[in-house]
Amino acid sequence: MPAPRTTGMQLRPPRHRYDRRVVAWWRWSAIIWTAVIALPLVVLGIIIAPARVWLLGPAAVVIVVGGGLAVALPLWWYAKHRWEVTEHAVYTRTGYFWQTWRVAPMSRIQTVDTTRGPLQRAFGLATVVVTTASAAGPVSIAGLDDAQATELAHELTIVTNATPGDAT
Amino acid sequence: MNGAEDLATSAATPPGEPEVETDWLILDRRTVLVTAITLFAVFAGSSVLIVVPIWAQSEAGPAALAWCVGGTLAVTIGSAIADHLRWRTTRYRLTESRLEMHSGILFKRRRSLARERIRNVDLTANVLLRAFGLVRLSIGTGEKVSEGDGQTIVLDPITRAGGERLRTDLLHRARTDTGTGADADSAPALASWSPQWVRYVPLSIFTLLIAAGAAGAVFQVAEWFGVPGLPVEWAQTLADRFGAWPALLGAVVVFVVLGAIGLTALGLEAWWGYRLERAHGTLRVRRGLLTSRSISFDEARVRGVDLVEPLGIRLARAARLDVLATGLSADAEKQESATLVPASPRAVPVAVAERLLGEALPGLSPHPRAARNRRLFRAGLVVVGLVAAVGVLVGLTRPTAFWTSVMIVAAIIGSVVAVAVAVDGARSLGNALTPDHLVARRGSIRRSTVALSRPGIIGWRIRQSVFQRRVGVLTVTATTAASRGRYSVVDVGEGAGLDLADEAVPGLLRPFLVSAEPMGADTESAGTRG
Structure with missing residues (x-):
């Protein structure tokens, strides 16, 4: 059925x-x-x-x-890897054999970080890591231009700070 | 003041009775006595185990006895002194806004919790603490802090009356509807212990684990007494006398019965006198035969329930109920501290679940046939693996006819179980939406029906493996701050799964959905590959 x-x-x-x-x-x-x-x-x-x-x-x-x-x-x-940030949510798609879509609403985001591994830095790339209160792991966008990542993290921080509540 | 007279005086006027709220308070002094007695009992007990075999087997008995007595006394006195220092250096106080504790002998530690963030106040008391009328109080904000336990204050111990009062003060604050007094025993019970429930306790996988442990222990004890070969000889004798198969089955039965008895004793200890209360926006579980436990959940933190039906318990038409609450770690499930209702006739946990959810548990929509085929395929792999393993083992080791048949029987049982679990697991799968909750059921050996509060969903993770893609199913996972952090609707049909997620949290997924054109996905991925 x-x-x-x-x-x-x-x-x-x-x-x-x-x-x-x-x-x-x-x-x-x-x-x-x-x-x-x-x-x-x-x-x-x-x-x-x-x-x-x-x-x-x-x-x-x-x-x-x-x-x-x-x-x-x-x-x-x-x-296959894609990302998108709208007014209300962060939306990503990753993986080939196990394709994974993640949606995290702005109102539930707790922290926004950027990280750069040594090899990543050599290629001028950075990762934006968006964490929520869930133990399901953060939503990461692991392949942005360095400057673009910094800017995105900044924007996300402003948006999420403007949202009240403890995000649980 | 020496210890003996302290007992009398502090029973009359226990410290920890606040006159003014902001006074610094101290723990109950009798903790020193409790610590000393506990360590004395532990060390005296193990001394007996050490001395008796030595005495029996050699001349060194008296020397061993002297060492053990000396050691026991030294540890007892040492721990009493250490605990006395701890008692002297620990202070706590409850102010208008905070609960503070200062402690530490060498390293001073100051902890301070904002009162409005305190969510858990748990009381435990083992036999000894109970005999002295004391209780250990653990107070937390219910937040997951990875480094250390900086968000928890433990008062070990204070008087039971003082503990109850502190619990009431901390949890019922800001709920001015009722006075704080005298509600400890008058709160209405949502469920309470029935001695008949004890029959569900041994219907658990742990019975088999304890049985295996007991079998292992026989060999261990034999080795301690210097006769490691003895159990093997016994087994040989039994096999000679009754035949190999009856001896093997008999041994299995005996150890399983032992396991069941052991587990039942543990279950009785943990759950005797169980009572679930709901008052002032707090859920409270009280239980325990020897060690009494009181565990409280702030209802503002509850995000749903999990009706858990492990296979054995399910076959007896029983189930237990766990709570999903933010700030509750995944470990809480293993320690039973998340359990609201222990294994009991299914109607009991279901009724409690429906009271807490405020709505009936709905009928569930089944998942597509592909979900069943995936499970059967995996069971097929298990069967092939078992057959191959038996083949290789028999080929390489050339065992006796008896052991060959044991392996074949084990492989047949394993295969039947694998297929049965696959079919049953597929039948378990189901999902539904109620006005307030997302309900998802899965699992065979541990069937779990999760009802997750829809406002408690803080994101989605949708996953599809290449195999799932071929048969048109996917796994929709709701992420949440409560308990495990994620709850999945497994192998649901693509369209049904996305509709479910879209409907469960209005507006969240909708911007990312488009109507399906059968070829759309393919052309997109083909176009971008090059």
């Missing part, structure tokens, strides 16, 4: 894409993670001759999978 009362609505994508540089950032993150796992295996494989097959084999698998993800995943993600 499928849903009897559906009105046939669906979620539209949020308006804005992430900054284009996010692709390079994701790609380098993937490359670095792959290297962090694969390098020790390769080095050990060269040093320890008897176990060479058992070390270099997994290393090859890690490199192939990690390299493949480094090429394809950032493009898939870039196509």
Whole structure:
């Protein structure tokens, strides 16, 4: 007995894409993670001759999978990751395999932060983190231009400060 | 003043009786005695466990006894002195606007809670505190503070009368409708303990865990007494005498019965004398056979209820009720401090839920067939995994015919359970909207029906995996400040799920919804991929 009362609505994508540089950032993150796992295996494989097959084999698998993800995943993600801030809410869409839409109303926002990881900074990017009183985790927009992120955080702070109540 | 005469004097005029509200008050002095007795009992008890085996097995008995007696006395006296210092350095007072506490021997600690932010006042008293007429008071603002527990003041201990009065003063402030006196026992009970409910206590997974623990303990004790092989010999003897299968089943039955008895004892201790009261905008749970507990929830912080039906309890047509409240951590669920009604005939928690919600629990709309297929598919993976595991184990270890058949039987039972849980879990899924609440049900081994206050929803998280996308379902999660922080409607049809979220909090999701054109989503993602 499928849903009897559906009105046939669906979620539209949020308006804005992430900054284009996010692709390079994701790609380098993937490359670095792959290297962090694969390098020790390769080095050990060269040093320890008897176990060479058992070390270099997994290393090859890690490199192939990690390299493949480094090429394809950032493009898939870039196509799917979107964000939007309206007068009343922050709306994001993230993920490819597990696509996630988040909506946080302005009236329930508790804090607005910007964060910049070292690699992120190298690409001139920043993350805007919007927390509510829920333990479901913050809503983050992890791929904005540095200056744009600062400005957005500032605007959000003004809007949320203007809203009374303890946001629970 | 020595300890003995202090007992008499403080019983007559207990400290902690305020004359003027802003006076600094002290804890009850008998805490020193309570601490000393507690530690003496613990150490004397473990001394017996240490000395008896040594005495029995070697010449070192008297020496061990001397060490244990000396150690027990040293710890008892030391802890009494430490507690005396703590007692002397702890001060608290209740002013017009704040509750303040100063404490600490080396590091002075000052805590101050604004009275209008105090939400939890919990009283607990173990057997010893009760014998002295004392109570431990824990006072909190009900806010989640990750660093330390700076938002909680613990008064350990004060007199029971003083504790009750302080609780009333703190929780009923600003509700000037009624006087604060004499309501402790006259508040109407929403539910109260029935001794028959004890039969639901052992119907829990913990019975099996305690049973497994008891079986493990047999080996542990055997090892302590230097005969680690003994249980194996017993098992061998039993198997020889009764046959392998009867011996195995008999052992399982015996340990499960032991587990049930142990759990029932724990349940009786925790829930004896249970009573749920509602007065002055506060919900109060009182319970406990040996340790008495009083847990209060400010109704302004309540965001709904969770009707929990673990499998065993559900089969007996029973259920329990948990509260969803802001400032209540997810751990509260494990410690039973979020429980409003313990496992009891389903009508009881349902009636309490409906009183608290102010409306009837509605009938639920089922979820699409795809939700059932997803669960059956996962059960299929479990079955394949079990068959493969048995195959590999038998192939590699070449066990005896008996153990091979045990593994096969276990795999068959596991498979049947996996499929049954899948079908039952799919049947559990359901959702509904009432005028004030979003109701969502899920789970088989732990079926949970959450009724979340619609104004308590502070956002949405909608998630769809690639597998869900292919069959047109998604998971709608309401985020909230209460308890777990998020409650999900799992594997609901795409359209129905979005409609539900849209309707539950008017205006929040609507700006982001468009009418579906079947090809719309595809062209959008295809266009942006390149």
